[in-house]
Amino acid sequence: MTTALVIGGGVAGPVAAMALQAAGISATVCEARPGPADDRGAFLTLQINGIDALRAVDVDVTGLGFPTPAIRLRSGTGRLLGEVGTGQPLADGTVGVTLRRGDLYAALRDEAVRRGIPVEHGRRLVDAVTDGDGVRAVFADGSTAVADVLVGADGVHSRVRSLIDPTAAAPRLLPVLDTGGFAPPQDTGAEPGVYEMVFGKRAFFGWAVAADGGVWWFANPPWRPGAAAMTDAQWRTWLRELFADDRGPAVAIVDSTAGELHGWESHDLPHVRRWHRDGMVLVGDAAHATSPASGQGASLAVEDAVELARCLRDLPGPAAAFAAFERLRRDRVQRIVRAGARTSGQKAAGPVGRVLRDAVMPLALRTVRRDAQNWIHHHHIDRDARVTA
Known part of the structure; x- marks a missing residue:
């Protein structure tokens, strides 16, 4: 039986392992x-x-x-710029959902374990060597493991990517930071399940009302050095300053949020030159990290996992399978990465850019075809269809 080591236990890793198992490949x-x-x-x-x-x-x-089937976009003055959907529902009425990242990680990991897939923690990859017997992975604790293929599902700062291509370009820093949290139920003027997103004067703010009435929110302040090391008090002070002149509940939502606030930088990967080499291949953010503004990072990772398993199932050997996988995926994901970068840029617009954006966006949203983004949301993978070289 073909064997695989999957590096990374976030979204792409456990799903890749389950898809590979279904294709007759033993994965860890x-x-x-x-x-x-x-x-x-x-x-x-x-x-x-x-x-x-x-x-x-x-x-x-x-x-x-x-x-969360829809998004309402507003200016910092409270003006409604337009409303967009997150894709027409699936045939059974299913629409997109918002969920805690940790809950998704736990559910995918636990399901993989339930299916008999080993999930090993404390296994930090430091090197990988390919030879006639497959790929030998070397971990930080000195242990090794050998498999026929090694799947790099280890995120935007992927170690596997650097092993495939030591000269690979570094991830690109995006112009906005990310922070967010969970606030208690309160009157925000939002309908349950409909995202409200505000292009504020100094920063971008979004929130949605969950089923229990709680407010799930995020903010995208402009990038500044040292933000990742800021304390909770510093974050709260800065967010109050950023949203003080905007109409809306941003300040009240932030003030009512319990626990410590933290922020982090975001990166994307406009173009990864090599997705695979010998018995190693990249999936998810390791191959094509996109701005959080695209809303597609987790979904693209899952798509990758399913497509990779199909290719390894149907084609003779890793080289042919990886080439087919890249052919099936590269154009789509890079197009979405570009779209996410444009959206991030709109969030960081300067004074002139804000005026132009707020003037043009309502017209653009009214004239764009409602199905213009179906190519993103209605991408279906037939797992039973055979892949050809």
């Missing part, structure tokens, strides 16, 4: 962290293309979150 997930990261990050959206791809491996996580 190796995660660098010493234990589960069920409290990592705030929340994310899983769009209908990601939900559909998860169903290809018989996994459904929609019950972990709440439906």
Whole structure:
């Protein structure tokens, strides 16, 4: 039986392992962290293309979150710029969902374990050597493991990517930071499940009301050095200053949020020159990290996992399978990365850019075809269809 080592235990890793198992390939997930990261990050959206791809491996996580089928965009003055959907529902009425990142990690990991897939923590990859016997992985604790293929699902700062191509370009720093949290129920003027997003005078703010009435929110301040090391008090002071002149509940939402606030930088990968070499291949953010503004990071990772397993199932050997996988995926994901970068740029617009954006966006949203983004959201993978070289 063909064997695989999957490096990374976030979204792409466990799904890749389950998809590979379904294709008759024995997979082991190796995660660098010493234990589960069920409290990592705030929340994310899983769009209908990601939900559909998860169903290809018989996994459904929609019950972990709440439906979020639409987004309302406003200016900092409170003016409604327009409303966009997150894709037409699937045939059974399913729409995109918002869920806690840690809940998604835990559900995918636990399902992989339930299916008999080993998930090993504290396994930080430092090197990999390919030879006639496959790929020998070397870990930080000195241990090794050998498999026929090694799948790099280890994120935007992927070690596997640097092993495939030591001269690979570094991830690109995006012009906005990310922070967010969970506030108690309060009157925000938002309908349950409909995202409200505000292009504020100094920063971008968004929120949605969950099924229990709680407010899940995020903010995108402009990038500044040292922000990742700021304290909770510093973050709160800065956010109050950023949103003080905007109409809306941003300041009240932030002030009512319990616990410590943290922020982090975001990166994307406009172009990864090499996705594979010998018995190693990249999936998810390791191959094509996109701005969080695209809302597609998790969904694209799931799509990758399903497509890679199909290619390894149907084609003779890793070289042919990896080439077909890249052919099936590269154009689509790079197009979405470009779209996400444009959206991030709009969030960081200067004074003149804000005026132009707020003037043009309502017209653009009214004239754009409602199905213009179907190519993103209605991407279906037939897991039973055979892949040809």
